[in-house]
Amino acid sequence: MLKTRIIPCLDVKDGRVVKGVNFVDLVDAGDPVEQAKIYDAAGADELCFLDITASAEKRGTLLDVVKRTADQCFMPLTVGGGVSSEADVRALLLAGADKVSLMTAAVKRPELVRELAQKFGSQCITVAIDVKKVGQDNFGNIRWEIFTHGGRTATGIDAVAYTKQVASLGAGEILLTSMDRDGTKAGYDTELTAKITGSVNIPVIASGGVGTLEHLVDGITKGHASAVLAASIFHFGTFSIKQAKTAMKAANIPVREI
Amino acid sequence: MAQTAVVIDYGSGNIRSVQKSLVEASLLLGSRHTLTVTSDPDVVKQANRIILPGVGAFGSCMDGLKALDGMIDALDEAVIDKGTPFLGICVGMQLMAREGLEHGKHEGLGWLGGRVEAIKPANKALKIPHMGWNDIRLNDTGNKHPVVNSLKTGDDLYFVHSYHLKLDGTKPLLATTEYGGAISAIVGRDNIIGTQFHPEKSQGVGLKFLQAFLRWTP
Numbered sequence: 001m002l003k004t005r006i007i008p009c010l011d012v013k014d015g016r017v018v019k020g021v022n023f024v025d026l027v028d029a030g031d032p033v034e035q036a037k038i039y040d041a042a043g044a045d046e047l048c049f050l051d052i053t054a055s056a057e058k059r060g061t062l063l064d065v066v067k068r069t070a071d072q073c074f075m076p077l078t079v080g081g082g083v084s085s086e087a088d089v090r091a092l093l094l095a096g097a098d099k100v101s102l103m104t105a106a107v108k109r110p111e112l113v114r115e116l117a118q119k120f121g122s123q124c125i126t127v128a129i130d131v132k133k134v135g136q137d138n139f140g141n142i143r144w145e146i147f148t149h150g151g152r153t154a155t156g157i158d159a160v161a162y163t164k165q166v167a168s169l170g171a172g173e174i175l176l177t178s179m180d181r182d183g184t185k186a187g188y189d190t191e192l193t194a195k196i197t198g199s200v201n202i203p204v205i206a207s208g209g210v211g212t213l214e215h216l217v218d219g220i221t222k223g224h225a226s227a228v229l230a231a232s233i234f235h236f237g238t239f240s241i242k243q244a245k246t247a248m249k250a251a252n253i254p255v256r257e258i
Numbered sequence: 259m260a261q262t263a264v265v266i267d268y269g270s271g272n273i274r275s276v277q278k279s280l281v282e283a284s285l286l287l288g289s290r291h292t293l294t295v296t297s298d299p300d301v302v303k304q305a306n307r308i309i310l311p312g313v314g315a316f317g318s319c320m321d322g323l324k325a326l327d328g329m330i331d332a333l334d335e336a337v338i339d340k341g342t343p344f345l346g347i348c349v350g351m352q353l354m355a356r357e358g359l360e361h362g363k364h365e366g367l368g369w370l371g372g373r374v375e376a377i378k379p380a381n382k383a384l385k386i387p388h389m390g391w392n393d394i395r396l397n398d399t400g401n402k403h404p405v406v407n408s409l410k411t412g413d414d415l416y417f418v419h420s421y422h423l424k425l426d427g428t429k430p431l432l433a434t435t436e437y438g439g440a441i442s443a444i445v446g447r448d449n450i451i452g453t454q455f456h457p458e459k460s461q462g463v464g465l466k467f468l469q470a471f472l473r474w475t476p
Contacts, residue, residue, distance in 0.1 A: 002384075002437060003391040003414060040461065045391055071278055074461045076416060096274045098459060121314035121349075123387050123418040172387055172418075203385045226385055256391045256414045 070096020117170025185211025193223025351452025379438020
């Protein structure tokens, strides 16, 4: 049986992890490679690197980090942040990424998803969407829209329609972040998650808002996601990957035993 | 003398992941494999072991192989005529089939009877691609196979694919996984073996399998 994936996410800026971490055994807490190694040993099912480096000139640092991480970790690695061309994808894959995550570039020009999926295979192309609730229609249905630039820029694009579009263009997976919940520790927006997972036939990773182990379980049981992503609960040592797996298992969700 | 293992680079996918995991497996074995990534048919002919990775669509991967002048002949010579141990990973495994039906019909290497078809799970709720960790089941042949039995039934390995290899007969089948129906997880015959999963991304279990491949004397 296919296991539900638990994916820690590292925010990386100029080659360093920016969110504070308090792993006890780290030689260098800011080195993503050190953290990746710990997650590898802890049995994370995949790892996600999100590059939030402001300037394009510093992208070389990310490639170096990806390369050093891939040298030491034997789990699938997804890298996102500023990916906008075939050359970007190739460079990341050659550095050791297994999947890349597209966001703004795909919103600007959805055809890019098709081009990259044809070139590298759908399995390689994750489309990340940042979504906010923007209101209700006359029938009381909630309307969710795509935002870019960390939730600051509205696009006016309907989240469900966009997800269907990128799925039909060949995206292999959706990384869905609720901007309403991100950083709140109030739990995933499971209503949004269920809406998105129900609208496409590709896997959806739930993201944004995890504060408890129960929230991870909700992402699957209520949001019907294929995988759950979290950052701070793991980085700050609030919960371990093992505790997350134990909680999921207790809720009859299949997980990979370590 | 150090053994040479070559990873064929034909412009497809995660060559570096494959190379690094083989280096690690070789270190764990304490062996002295020289790992080379190559696009040169002559290097392939001389190798002691050949690894064909692959991510992407069947047709474009086959085109990538064909684009390397003399590579397919070199593979036939080394693997079929000389019996060099061969490992195909993911699409690299699927290419061993007679044909693939991803984005049109494409001829494969034809080393195994069978064709590569879209996964059509009986349960429509199952998502495609089949992506993530899934457990495998070894059959009797697999249990006796010196590479395959480095794994055991119930081990989780990392899969990511939308198409799968449907064999004509069950003879080359060594292990399966379940995703709305049986999926060929490991296939092989003689000196040839292929995995639908990614041993290079399957942490310790995958490294065990790669070590067994590097030790293999079919």
